[in-house]
Amino acid sequence: MPQKTLEGSLSAAGLKFALVVGRFNSFITDRLLAGALDALNRSGAADDNIEIVRVPGAWELPVIARALALQKRHDALICLGAVIRGDTPHFDYVAGESASGLARVAAETGMPVAFGVLTTNSVEQAVDRAGAKSGNKGFEAAMTAIEMANLLRKLQLGA
Numbered sequence: 123m124p125q126k127t128l129e130g131s132l133s134a135a136g137l138k139f140a141l142v143v144g145r146f147n148s149f150i151t152d153r154l155l156a157g158a159l160d161a162l163n164r165s166g167a168a169d170d171n172i173e174i175v176r177v178p179g180a181w182e183l184p185v186i187a188r189a190l191a192l193q194k195r196h197d198a199l200i201c202l203g204a205v206i207r208g209d210t211p212h213f214d215y216v217a218g219e220s221a222s223g224l225a226r227v228a229a230e231t232g233m234p235v236a237f238g239v240l241t242t243n244s245v246e247q248a249v250d251r252a253g254a255k256s257g258n259k260g261f262e263a264a265m266t267a268i269e270m271a272n273l274l275r276k277l278q279l280g281a
């Protein structure tokens with residue numbers, strides 16, 4: 123018998139998304155948001171099915187992602203932020219708790235949560251990953267959200 127492989131498609135038609143975006147380092151997160159919206163639009167998502175939620179910073183992403191996940195109004199969440207290392211250990215707390223908090227929301231609620239939070243050592247590294255040399259991590263996060271929403275739907279339909 124041939125192997126059975128399950129994968130999510132990359133069509134966003136008919137799917138609902140929330141983008142949760144940190145305002146801190148908005149010169150970067152605005153670019154991540156633009157990349158994510160580009161991915162959703164080019165994959166067939168309807169504007170009416172896209173909601174943008176702004177939060178102060180990456181630290182605040184998990185609590186709002188959790189509230190949205192519990193509402194079950196979306197097929198996937200796309201969380202965007204930019205944590206840039208400074209001279210103090212603050213970076214480690216914000217980046218670490220944002221990442222582990224979002225992972226916990228996804229695991230505990232079953233809602234796909236794409237992690238589009240940059241954690242970089244410099245502004246230059248962040249710029250590179252927000253639409254310059256190294257692509258746009260917001261675009262990649264949105265594509266991941268689309269794939270995961272479709273894969274989960276397939277599994278729930280008994281694939």
Ligand code: INI
Binds near residue numbers: 146205
């Ligand atoms: N929030 C970020 O999203 N990125 C950062 O680089 C950052 N730094 O460096 O401080 C940051 N801090 C704010 C944090 O997310 C909270 O909004 C704040 O601590 C209030 O809870």
